Amino acid sequence: MPTNPVLTTDLPFTLPDFAAAAPGDYRAAIEAGMAEQVAGLARLRDDDSPATVAGVLGAWEDAEATLRRALNAFFSVHASDGSPELDAIDEEMSPRLAGHEDAILLDRALFQRLLDLRDRIDAGETEADEQDRYALDELIRSFRRAGVELDDASKDRLRELNRRLAELSTRFEQLNRDARNAGGFDVTEAELAGLTDQERASLAVEGGHRIDLVNTTQQPLAAKLADAGVRRRLFEASTTRALGGPHDTRPVVVETARLRAERAVLLGYENHAALVADAGCAKTTDAILEMLVPLAQAALAKAREEAAELRARYADLEPGAEFTAADWSYVEAIVRKERFDFDEAELGDYLQVDKVLDAVYAAAGELYGITFTAVDGVTGHAPDTQAYEVRDADGTVLGLFVMDFWARPTKQGGAWMNNIVDQSLHDGALPVVTNNCNYTRSTTTISWDGVLTMFHEFGHALHGLLAHSRYASMSGTNTPRDFVEFPSQVNEHWAWTPGRVLPAEWIERLKAANRFGQGYATAETELASLLDLAWHTTPLDELPSSADEVEDFERAALERWGLVDELVPPRYRSQYFAHIWGGGYAASYYGYAWAKVMDADAVAWFGEQTGTLREAGDHFRRTLLAPGGSVDPMETYRRFRGRDPRLEPLLERLGLTLES
Numbered sequence: 001m002p003t004n005p006v007l008t009t010d011l012p013f014t015l016p017d018f019a020a021a022a023p024g025d026y027r028a029a030i031e032a033g034m035a036e037q038v039a040g041l042a043r044l045r046d047d048d049s050p051a052t053v054a055g056v057l058g059a060w061e062d063a064e065a066t067l068r069r070a071l072n073a074f075f076s077v078h079a080s081d082g083s084p085e086l087d088a089i090d091e092e093m094s095p096r097l098a099g100h101e102d103a104i105l106l107d108r109a110l111f112q113r114l115l116d117l118r119d120r121i122d123a124g125e126t127e128a129d130e131q132d133r134y135a136l137d138e139l140i141r142s143f144r145r146a147g148v149e150l151d152d153a154s155k156d157r158l159r160e161l162n163r164r165l166a167e168l169s170t171r172f173e174q175l176n177r178d179a180r181n182a183g184g185f186d187v188t189e190a191e192l193a194g195l196t197d198q199e200r201a202s203l204a205v206e207g208g209h210r211i212d213l214v215n216t217t218q219q220p221l222a223a224k225l226a227d228a229g230v231r232r233r234l235f236e237a238s239t240t241r242a243l244g245g246p247h248d249t250r251p252v253v254v255e256t257a258r259l260r261a262e263r264a265v266l267l268g269y270e271n272h273a274a275l276v277a278d279a280g281c282a283k284t285t286d287a288i289l290e291m292l293v294p295l296a297q298a299a300l301a302k303a304r305e306e307a308a309e310l311r312a313r314y315a316d317l318e319p320g321a322e323f324t325a326a327d328w329s330y331v332e333a334i335v336r337k338e339r340f341d342f343d344e345a346e347l348g349d350y351l352q353v354d355k356v357l358d359a360v361y362a363a364a365g366e367l368y369g370i371t372f373t374a375v376d377g378v379t380g381h382a383p384d385t386q387a388y389e390v391r392d393a394d395g396t397v398l399g400l401f402v403m404d405f406w407a408r409p410t411k412q413g414g415a416w417m418n419n420i421v422d423q424s425l426h427d428g429a430l431p432v433v434t435n436n437c438n439y440t441r442s443t444t445t446i447s448w449d450g451v452l453t454m455f456h457e458f459g460h461a462l463h464g465l466l467a468h469s470r471y472a473s474m475s476g477t478n479t480p481r482d483f484v485e486f487p488s489q490v491n492e493h494w495a496w497t498p499g500r501v502l503p504a505e506w507i508e509r510l511k512a513a514n515r516f517g518q519g520y521a522t523a524e525t526e527l528a529s530l531l532d533l534a535w536h537t538t539p540l541d542e543l544p545s546s547a548d549e550v551e552d553f554e555r556a557a558l559e560r561w562g563l564v565d566e567l568v569p570p571r572y573r574s575q576y577f578a579h580i581w582g583g584g585y586a587a588s589y590y591g592y593a594w595a596k597v598m599d600a601d602a603v604a605w606f607g608e609q610t611g612t613l614r615e616a617g618d619h620f621r622r623t624l625l626a627p628g629g630s631v632d633p634m635e636t637y638r639r640f641r642g643r644d645p646r647l648e649p650l651l652e653r654l655g656l657t658l659e660s
Ligand SMILES: [Zn+2]
Pocket: 456, 460, 485, 488
C-alpha cells in the first residue's frame, strides 16, 4: 500500500513529507485517522481483560495518534500556505470532526472502561502515576461535560439544545455583523479634521466619506477625530448598535443565555460558567471572581484618576465643553503625545530583524542552556521556512524548531505558534514546533510591538520544545485555555531586560508609556469579562426573559460590584459581545486576565531570585514548562512558585492599587 506523504514517518524528526503532499492527501490522512481512532477505541472498549493504564490510557493515545498527526500537519499548512482546496477540506471536515468527537464522548461503554480503570487504581489493583491519574480524570470530566451519563430523554433534550445553540450562534454573528455595518454613517470632509490624507482616502465612498464601526465600544478613529460632534455620533452609533431595529441581537442573547443555563443544569453543573471553568485550570467561578472583581475595581479607580487628568486637559482644549466617554481616546492620545512622544525610527538600529531574532534565541540560551542550530535540507510546512535543531546544554537533541517568518498571499494574518509533532514519552516523539510571522521580504527593522510578539510566540514554542510528558494529548501547549497564554507572556518579559534588545534608558521610557492609560484599558476589558460571567452565572429564573430587559440586566450586574461609570463603559456591551455569543469564548473571556495574573506573579518570582538566571530558568522549565498540561496546571504553578498566584504583581505592573 503506498504511504500517504502526510503520514509517513521516514523523514528526520518524523516530519510529514510536506513537499510531496497534495491537498487530497490531507483529507485522506484525516479520514484514515478518524477510522483508526474509531477502530482503536472499539478494541479498547470491548477488551474484557482487567483495565490497566497501558490497556486504556496507552491504547487511547495509540488510537488517536494518526488523527493527531494528520490534523497537526493540516492545520499548520492551512494557516501558513492555504489554498481554496485546503479551505474546502477545512469546511467539509469541521462538522465531521465535531460529530466524530461527540460519538466518542457519548459512548457509554467506553466511558465505563475509564471508570473501571479508575476503580482499579483506587483499589490499588493496578499502578498509575500522577500523569496517568490526571489524564484519566480529565478524560472522565470531558465525557461528563458532553453528557454521557444522561438518560435517553435527557440526551434528546441535550441534542436539541446543542442544535438550537449552534443556530443561535450563527444568527448572532450575522445580526451583529449587519448591525455593525448599519451603524456606519456618512460624514462631510470638514468633519474629518484631524485625519491624514491617507486616513481620509481610506474612508472615501461614492460621493463622499463614510465612517464604519469596529467590534469594540471605543472606536480607534475617535482618537484622531478633532470634531467633538462627530466623535459623539460615532460613540452613540457604536453603543446603540443592535439595540432594536432590524438587527436587534437581544432576542438571540436572551435565548442563548437561557438555553446555556438549562443545558448546564441538565449536565449537573450549577451554571454555564461552572461548566466552562471545569474545563479550565480555574475550576470554579468563585476562583475567577475572586481575581476579577478586585482587578476591575482597582482598574476603575485608576481610570477615574485618569479621567480627572483628561478632563482638565480637555477644559484647555475646548473651554466649557463637557468631557464624555466619546472624548476619552481623543484626549488620551493628545496627552500621550505630549508626554511620551518619540520617533520609533530612533530605535531602528536596535530593532533590526536579525538582531531581534538573535536576542530571542540568546534569551532562551541564558535561561535554559539550549542552543539553536540552523539545519538545511529539511522541508517545513511552507516554502521559505528555516528549521533549527534544538539541543539541550548537554548536547541532547530536544526537537526541531521551524521558523516561518515571511508573509505570503496564502498565509493567515498575524503571528502564531503551531505543533507539527507533539512531544510524547509514550511513543518517543520529539517535538516539532513552528513560529509564524508576516514580515515582508523588504523588512529590515520591526516595531517594539513586533519585538514583544516575537518573544511571545517564541514563549509558546519553548513550551512545546521543552515539553517532557508521557502523553501527546497533554504535552506542551496542550493545556487548558486559561493557562496556555501564561508561559508565552512570561517570555515577553525577557524582551524588557535592559541591554538585551534596547538600552536601559529606552526600556524606562517605554515602560512609562506603557503604564499610561492602563486604568481605562484594564477596566474596559475586565468589565466585559464580568459581564460575560454575569450572563453565565445567573440562574435561569433570574435571567432576562425578553429583549427589553437586557440593558437593565447589564447595568444591575455591574452595579453589584460598584463598576458602573458613564465614562468607562465595557469594551463590549452585551448586545455586541461577539466573543461570548458568536465566538467560542462564552464564560472564558476572563482567561486573558487569569494568565496575566500568573505571568506577572511569575516574573516577580524571577526578580526575587538571587542565584543565576540559568538556575531560575531551570526551575521554571522543570516545574512548569516540562509538565505542560500533563499535571493539574495550578498544581504545577504551586510547584514553581511555592504558593497560589497573587494579584499584586499584576497591579503593580499596571500601576494600580487595590481598593481598601
Ligand atoms: Zn499567545
